[in-house]
Amino acid sequence: xxxxxxxxxxxxxxxxxxVLSALCIxxxxxxxxxxxxxxxxxxxxxxxxxxxxFGILLGALTMFINGFLSxxxxxxxxxxFQMAGMAIIGFAGGVYRKTLQxxxxxxxxxxxxPVMAAFLTLLYNLITNFGFALIxxxxxxxxxxxxxWFTVIQVVWNTFLFTAAFIPxxxxxxxxxxxSAKP
Amino acid sequence: MIxxxxxxxxxxxxLVSTLTLATLVCAYYNIRYEEQRRLxxxxxxxxxxxxxxxxxxxxxxxxxxxxxxxxxDNYTQLFxxxxxxxxxxxQTLEEYENxxxxxxxxxxxxxGTAQWYNDTLIPLGYDLxxxxxxxxxxxxxxxxxxxxxxxxxxxxxxxxxxxxxxWLKWNTxxxxxxxxxxxxxxxxxxxxxxxxxxxEVPSW
Numbered sequence: 001x002x003x004x005x006x007x008x009x010x011x012x013x014x015x016x017x018x019v020l021s022a023l024c025i026x027x028x029x030x031x032x033x034x035x036x037x038x039x040x041x042x043x044x045x046x047x048x049x050x051x052x053x054f055g056i057l058l059g060a061l062t063m064f065i066n067g068f069l070s071x072x073x074x075x076x077x078x079x080x081f082q083m084a085g086m087a088i089i090g091f092a093g094g095v096y097r098k099t100l101q102x103x104x105x106x107x108x109x110x111x112x113x114p115v116m117a118a119f120l121t122l123l124y125n126l127i128t129n130f131g132f133a134l135i136x137x138x139x140x141x142x143x144x145x146x147x148x149w150f151t152v153i154q155v156v157w158n159t160f161l162f163t164a165a166f167i168p169x170x171x172x173x174x175x176x177x178x179x180s181a182k183p
Numbered sequence: 184m185i186x187x188x189x190x191x192x193x194x195x196x197x198l199v200s201t202l203t204l205a206t207l208v209c210a211y212y213n214i215r216y217e218e219q220r221r222l223x224x225x226x227x228x229x230x231x232x233x234x235x236x237x238x239x240x241x242x243x244x245x246x247x248x249x250x251x252x253x254x255x256d257n258y259t260q261l262f263x264x265x266x267x268x269x270x271x272x273x274q275t276l277e278e279y280e281n282x283x284x285x286x287x288x289x290x291x292x293x294x295g296t297a298q299w300y301n302d303t304l305i306p307l308g309y310d311l312x313x314x315x316x317x318x319x320x321x322x323x324x325x326x327x328x329x330x331x332x333x334x335x336x337x338x339x340x341x342x343x344x345x346x347x348x349x350w351l352k353w354n355t356x357x358x359x360x361x362x363x364x365x366x367x368x369x370x371x372x373x374x375x376x377x378x379x380x381x382x383e384v385p386s387w
């Protein structure tokens with residue numbers, strides 16, 4: 001590969017990463033129904049496309065900014081837990097790519113992705129509820145139970161979103177990278 | 184083999200996620216159910232307590248309603264009687280009106296004080312003396328020689344050597360007071376007439 005094309009490729013990567021980061025933070029800070037979010041998808045996608053470190057960084061950074069500028073108010077002492085939860089989702093995106101045997105998606109991935117989304121969202125809620133329980137001085141199980149509807153909403157939403165949007169987005173970004181989307 | 188492992192892992196993750204969510208939802212419903220059950224028990228107990236209080240109150244209320252109805256019946260009966268009496272009274276009054284008349288009587292004490300007895304109801308054919316006795320305390324002397332009454336005092340104000348009670352009648356045509364032509368006992372009042380007793384120093 002010529003030197004010049006490598007540079008163009010890196011530039012496109014940076015551009016995609018910037019767009020994903022901007023979208024991630026912008027959508028996260030937009031007023032919306034509680035726990036209906038796109039951050040998990042973007043962080044997982046970033047981790048998937050650029051590797052776990054980028055996914056972790058974007059997840060933590062987005063939740064850090066969200067902790068101060070969220071339309072739902074300050075995150076307060078729960079902020080580190082939110083950052084950790086979202087960083088894990090970004091990390092999982094990178095790990096998931098490494099487990100793939102082929103760059104091509106198949107039917108099995110349409111089964112895996114919703115399960116991954118549900119599991120990771122559940123894990124995120126477990127971590128943030130743990131933080132809330134720790135701060136409020138209440139039982140973790142009780143916190144999980146009382147917040148179950150928020151968890152259910154987020155799990156259902158992310159399951160749907162990952163199933164519907166993840167693979168098309170990856171395919172679209174790959175096209176941009178390969179240059180086939182150029183006129 | 185690897186695909187089988189992936190599928191097993193995915194199935195396990197899915198199962199864990201589903202079971203966790205289902206357990207949490209069930210626990211949530213259980214907590215809510217227990218709350219509602221406790222509330223229901225509390226409401227049932229309150230309902231029972233209130234029912235126990237309600238029954239005596241209902242009895243009292245029923246008794247009160249009976250009393251009230253009885254009183255209402257009495258009242259209605261009394262009211263009907265009152266209406267009947269009123270009708271009788273009105274009828275009698277109308278009949279009586281034909282036998283009576285109204286006159287205006289003034290008592291002037293000569294010191295700036297004057298009392299008016301307007302629309303005084305008196306029987307037809309009443310003389311001035313009797314009419315005055317209806318509105319004031321009158322002391323008089325009957326003079327056999329003149330076959331007339333002479334007023335000595337009205338309402339405790341007695342004649343003196345110079346001051347006497349004189350009576351006057353209002354002349355509606357001339358619109359002025361005129362001295363009475365006869366003694367009060369001899370003057371028969373007519374309907375709507377205006378007369379005056381005046382305590383004064385006569386001109387004679």
